[in-house]
Amino acid sequence: MNHPSKEDLISLLYKEVSRERESELNTHLQSCAACRTQLSAWQNVQVDLGRSRVPAHAKRPLVPVSSFKWAAVAVIMLTIGFAWGRFNLTQGDAGKLRAQLQTELRDDLNLQLKASHEADRKEFIAMLRDVEEQRLSEYRQLRKDLETVAVVADEKLSTTQRALNQLNLVAQSDSNNR
Amino acid sequence: MKGTFLQTVQSLFAISDEQAMWRVKMNDDPDAFAQLVSRWQQPIRNLCARMTGDSHVAEDLTQETFLRLYARSADYEPSGKFSTYIWRVALNLCYDDLRRDKRRKETSLDSDEGENLIRLPELAASEESPVVLLEANERAEQVKDALLKLPELYRTVVVLRHYEDLKFREIAEVLSVPEGTVKSRMAEAMSQLADLLKPALAEDQKMKKERIRL
Numbered sequence: 408m409n410h411p412s413k414e415d416l417i418s419l420l421y422k423e424v425s426r427e428r429e430s431e432l433n434t435h436l437q438s439c440a441a442c443r444t445q446l447s448a449w450q451n452v453q454v455d456l457g458r459s460r461v462p463a464h465a466k467r468p469l470v471p472v473s474s475f476k477w478a479a480v481a482v483i484m485l486t487i488g489f490a491w492g493r494f495n496l497t498q499g500d501a502g503k504l505r506a507q508l509q510t511e512l513r514d515d516l517n518l519q520l521k522a523s524h525e526a527d528r529k530e531f532i533a534m535l536r537d538v539e540e541q542r543l544s545e546y547r548q549l550r551k552d553l554e555t556v557a558v559v560a561d562e563k564l565s566t567t568q569r570a571l572n573q574l575n576l577v578a579q580s581d582s583n584n585r
Numbered sequence: 586m587k588g589t590f591l592q593t594v595q596s597l598f599a600i601s602d603e604q605a606m607w608r609v610k611m612n613d614d615p616d617a618f619a620q621l622v623s624r625w626q627q628p629i630r631n632l633c634a635r636m637t638g639d640s641h642v643a644e645d646l647t648q649e650t651f652l653r654l655y656a657r658s659a660d661y662e663p664s665g666k667f668s669t670y671i672w673r674v675a676l677n678l679c680y681d682d683l684r685r686d687k688r689r690k691e692t693s694l695d696s697d698e699g700e701n702l703i704r705l706p707e708l709a710a711s712e713e714s715p716v717v718l719l720e721a722n723e724r725a726e727q728v729k730d731a732l733l734k735l736p737e738l739y740r741t742v743v744v745l746r747h748y749e750d751l752k753f754r755e756i757a758e759v760l761s762v763p764e765g766t767v768k769s770r771m772a773e774a775m776s777q778l779a780d781l782l783k784p785a786l787a788e789d790q791k792m793k794k795e796r797i798r799l
């Protein structure tokens with residue numbers, strides 16, 4: 408008889424064989440007392456090993472879900488969302504929704520344009536006002552300077568006139584003396 | 586069910602062991618290291634306890650495992666699974682300790698065998714009668730002794746497969762041997778355990794008969 412290997416039997420004991428192989432092994436075990444005895448002895452050991460468990464045995468650490476699972480969750484959610492929207496929207500609803508959206512969009516665009524236009528106008532007026540103020544300021548400064556020049560010139564002219572008069576008087580007295 | 590759902594939600598937001606170890610390696614991230622410790626402390630302690638048969642030594646070895654993990658985080662290569670890496674570190678420490686222990690016993694005149702061994706208060710359900718409880722504890726003690734009598738290589742395979750629930754393929758990765766080798770070691774270990782437990786079972790049945798007679 409062709410017996411299965413010990414490796415096969417141990418895999419069967421710990422349920423790490425394919426279904427096909429498991430079926431083959433079980434068929435063999437039905438007709439082979441030696442293999443049955445072997446497996447039975449191991450099963451007893453397995454039961455005995457189970458008797459001495461360490462307390463509060465944390466079976467396996469919490470295994471985080473891989474990014475693949477995240478992606479799967481995202482795809483499922485998106486599919487559900489799409490399907491929900493697709494099957495709950497009739498043609499009439501879609502037309503109404505489109506019209507409403509168009510109106511809303513148009514109003515929104517108009518408002519935005521108006522606001523933009525108003526902002527430009529205000530900016531232009533402010534700029535003009537600044538230029539005018541600058542011009543007036545420069546005019547006032549120029550006028551002030553001119554007045555100063557006029558006053559100074561007038562004073563100098565008077566001084567020169569007086570000096571000429573005095574010179575004339577001195578010249579006349581000299582000629583009389585001669 | 587509630588707990589399972591909560592665990593699932595938690596697991597969705599938890600980082601993987603490999604990610605945590607990468608953060609430890611790159612940024613010395615203490616939070617990531619704390620997560621690794623909380624996830625792996627118990628399995629590593631159990632492994633060390635089963636391998637050495639001494640709960641105090643197991644505690645020390647567990648700490649040493651994490652110390653080594655942190656100290657050598659720069660050497661960690663994220664190409665393989667973190668679980669394989671940590672099992673390997675812990676097993677190597679267990680082997681070192683078993684070798685040291687063997688030398689200690691050889692040089693010491695007084696054998697302290699049995700002094701620090703794990704008592705197994707966890708055995709058997711508390712609802713059982715004292716006699717049943719006692720018998721179960723005795724049997725568990727025999728199993729533990731038999732396990733400790735196995736050669737290290739066989740014991741390792743039994744502990745990883747039976748108690749830590751690793752697949753033969755995973756054990757092969759941890760031990761860097763072919764899967765077939767792991768299976769043949771497991772088969773041999775089970776046969777040896779069966780032989781070791783047979784006389785103990787016979788003695789046990791004899792004692793039972795004597796108790797009934799009394």
